[in-house]
Structures are given as structure tokens and as C-alpha cells.
Amino acid sequence: MRMMTNKRTSGRAKRVVIALGGNAILQRGQKGTYEEQMKNVMETARQIAEIIERGYEVVITHGNGPQVGALLLQMDAGQQLYGIPAQPMDVAGAMTQGQIGYMIQQALKNELDARGIKRNVVTVVTQTLVSADDPAFQNPSKPVGPFYDEETAKKLAKEKGWVVVEDAGRGWRRVVPSPDPKALVEAEAIQNLVENGFIVIASGGGGIPVVNVNGRLEGREAVIDKDLAGERLAETVKAEVFMILTDVNGAAINYGKPNERWLGRVTLEEMRRYYEEGHFKRGSMGPKVLAAMRFVEWGGERAIIAALDRGADALEGKTGTQVVAR
């Protein structure tokens, strides 16, 4: 694998959009207390500060799966116990942007201050535009919220217009569309902040899904993949590098089979072949690989998929999967 450095003889520092996976905030088996989450976020902030210290300009996005899942359950419980109306999913998504953005911006600012790096961190509440004609709206597939018995599920489906499906023996659950992100509504604000040296946290949880209906934005109850939205963020800020940090150190072909092979440096063409051959799991590594390919197709220098704690080394080309044009 080719070594890369961030040294440049001229021009601005390399700009990297970092898409943080759920494990950056909450780890498998944890309950989701504030203390657990803040501890993880502080460790993540150290990783990001390390990258900033090496001279990169950083823009951050993050997942929100466990947090929005918890919030939907809390809203369901609040309705049952106290009769408080549950908010729709777009609002719940906006709430988790505030929640996680706050934790990251505080922890990262503290970490940067401790290192004597005078930079400000700011979270932008972000709406992500999707097409009202996206076929996902006709085929909701992403399970969200609590499990119900069949009767309750069907009653809710009737009352609220939900689509519900049976989830392999665990009960019934609501499914929502997962449309493809087209653009970030707050693009100009994000660009402005990034150009002025702020470290921006944006499109958290894939952004709040909105559609344009006769010139007006409207929220939709849907879930946008955070890596695909992160790729739009990388386009928005004209990043050189788009880096997806997750719980595995890259993408593998023949994953879990005897001939499994982890990918290092790989061209767009090669990656597209693997993708079309079905090597990457839908709803898991699939969208990450798709997002990485999109970024390089758009004109990005490099897209990286790596483990959270290997981010700094992956940026220098030392580890992880590195997708390049050729």
C-alpha cells in the first residue's frame, strides 16, 4: 500500500469528512447511559483531535441508530404512561442531532483546548433532501421503534398509516422508507462555517429527511443512511477525503468464508465489480461501499473505510480499505 502524508507544498490543508459509526457513541452491549456515551465520545474526540493535530481540516457526521431507537421507545412509553403525543420520526431525528452534536462538540472542544489547538466546533441541525418519488417510499424496509403484538401492530397501522411487518419471531414492528439522500438543505451554512475554519458536525443520523412539495420543504418519516448522507456532505464541503469509521477495519470480499480477503487499496472499477457481485451486505457494509464509490466517482481523491481507532493511520494510507479512482 502506498504511503500518503498530509504535507503539501502549497494551498490549504487536506479536508476530510469523517463519518462516525454508532460505536463512536455507544458500544454493543452498553445500556445507553449518558456516562457510557460521553466516555465513548471522549475517546472518539481524542482520535479526531489527533487527526486535526496532523494538519487535516475535519468535518464530522455521525450515526444515531441506538439513540433514535431509544427515543422512539421513550416516546411510545410517554404516550402510554402520561398520554404525551409522540413526535414523528423526522423530529426524533432532529432531537438526536442536538443530543449527539452537543456531546461531540463539547468533548472535541475540550480535547482541542487541552492540546492548545484553538478551534471552534459547531453542530448544524441538518435537513437532507430526498426525492418525493424515491421508490423507497413505496417499499418501506427499515424497522424502527418498539415491538408490538400482532393486534396492536395492526391497530397502529390502521390508525397512523404505518406499514408493519413481522420480525422473525420477535413480534411486529413498524418499517419506514430509507430514501437516497440528494442534497443537504443547510449546505451553504455548512460551507460558510467550514471555509471560515470551524469544525462542523452536520447531517447527523443521515440528516432529517425532507421532500420538496411544490416548493415547500416537508419532513418525512424515514431513515437516511448516514454514510450516503455523509458522502453528500463530503461533496458539499469539497473534501479531498471521505472516511467512514466503523467497527471493522475495512471492507472484505467473501466475508466470513474461507477465502475471505480484506481490501486495502482498491480502484473504483474493482470495487464496483465486487459490489455488483454482491460481496457487501445490504444495510451494513453495502451502503458504506456505495458511499465510498460515489465519492470517488464525484471526483474525491480517496474514500476510506476503517476501524474507529485506526482513523489517523488510515488517513495516511497505512490501513483500512482505500478506494481511489485508479
Add this chain to the structure above:
Amino acid sequence: MRMMTNKRTSGRAKRVVIALGGNAILQRGQKGTYEEQMKNVMETARQIAEIIERGYEVVITHGNGPQVGALLLQMDAGQQLYGIPAQPMDVAGAMTQGQIGYMIQQALKNELDARGIKRNVVTVVTQTLVSADDPAFQNPSKPVGPFYDEETAKKLAKEKGWVVVEDAGRGWRRVVPSPDPKALVEAEAIQNLVENGFIVIASGGGGIPVVNVNGRLEGREAVIDKDLAGERLAETVKAEVFMILTDVNGAAINYGKPNERWLGRVTLEEMRRYYEEGHFKRGSMGPKVLAAMRFVEWGGERAIIAALDRGADALEGKTGTQVVAR
């Protein structure tokens, strides 16, 4: 009352920070459904767009009382029914910033677009710095969250270190400190966006309370008055006018008495006398008047207290209470 206009022979448009009261989002007697809240927010957006159309530069802050109250109950219910750990109040505050910021930024953008005004609206997740030595931390007084029976309340107090008090026959309730806001942590990002023509929503719900502990920011379970925080926002963006919109059209002396008198144009000195004479209710009109006085003391041209639907006229000096230096 002197007529005022926003026509200026030179320089930039007048900048006004608008602090929206709870009624801008949820009205008394409403349950808090998304539909109710969005309808109110759309009406508020029309008021604000009218002000922007008249040539003012607008920066927005808002309360979050009913929303954070609902969220604390939802978290309590989520803990009881599903065992989901409740998040602390600073996180809950951050969540409502995402929630309300999203609704306002979407509704206002739609309203501006419909009027052919090409401006972007953006919500900045805002931490508000308070002093760790603020006497409020020794004297928590602001009731939050659900009512409990005495036994449960005392158990929770012991387990979680809460202060609980009996609330006039309605049961026991947690009380939290309401410290005085000193500064907004995200001040530079807010300034940058405002200077570049963005309509910024910031310090929602008074901002997320943080203290500086040996150079590190840490969240605190507290509630910051949104008008006092809004005044810091007005200082931050060097506003000419700070306008508090609420459910009454100004401040009154001898409120509710036969000799009640609503205040129109009033000097800082006069207002301070009324304030010290105890004309304004603590936790209600009191902090609004205090915030208005602070703004004029700081050097602001005018601070206004007016009804939500009278904002545009109040800005032109036609209605509401107008606090001026002399």
C-alpha cells in the same frame, strides 16, 4: 410614543434578536402534537418573515419549557416501561434545540421562499456558559419533570442526588438550579453566520448549561432563562434591538390591580425603579424586564417586550413596552 422606522441613510440593516416565548410553538391547552406545534411555528414564521421583509436582520432564540417537560416525562416513562436510561437535563435541552430549531428553520425557510426572499436559516446547537460558583447551584428552585409521591421522590433524591420539594398539594417534584448565563460557547460560529447573512436560531431553551471546570466544559442539570440567554445572544451579534415576544403585549406596573398601567416607552432608569419596587413577577415578567434592562445597559438601542402577533409593529415603536437608555 415615538414612531420609529428601520430606514437608514447608510450602513447595514438594523439587527434584531427575537426571543420567542413558549406560545410561539405550543399554546396553552394544546397537547403538544407535532401538528399543533408545526401550525403555531408556521404562524410564527409568517410574523418573522414580515419583519425580515421590512428590512431587519433577524436572529432568533426560543423557549423550550413544554417540550423539555414532555421529554423528561417520556424519558421517565421509557425508564419505567423499557428500562432505557434517562439522559440528563443538559442532553434533554440539546435535544429540544434540535427539535424546535428544525421546525423553525424549515417553516421560516418555506415562508421566505414563498415571499421570494432568498435567505438561509440555520440552527446552531448552543452551550451557554454559567459560573460554577453561581449561587443558584446552592439553591435549586426550578421545578422540572414528573410529579412523584413522597416515597418515590425521596428515593430518587437519594439515588440520583436530586433536590426534591413538595409542590402545593400536587405531589413531589425535582427542582434544579437556574443559573445566570454569562456567554455563549458557540459565539464565534453564530457571529460568523450572522455576518454572512444567515438567519441563525441559537441558544434555544436558554442554551445547554455548561460550566468551566479547570479549562474543560461540563454540562450541568439546570435550566437557564431563555430571555436572559437571549440577551447574551443579542450582545454576541451586536444587535441594535432585542425583542422578547410573549403572550402579553408588554410589561405592566401594578399588574392585576385597579391601578394597573401598561408600559410603553420607558427609560432604563424608570424601569429599574419599577423592577426594584417588585412590580414584575419572578420567573415570569421579572427575567424579561431584567433581560431588557441588561441589553440597554450593555449599549443596545432598544429592548422590546411585546405580544407575538404584534412583533412587526412593536419593532417600529408602535406598540409594546420599549426600554431605551433615556
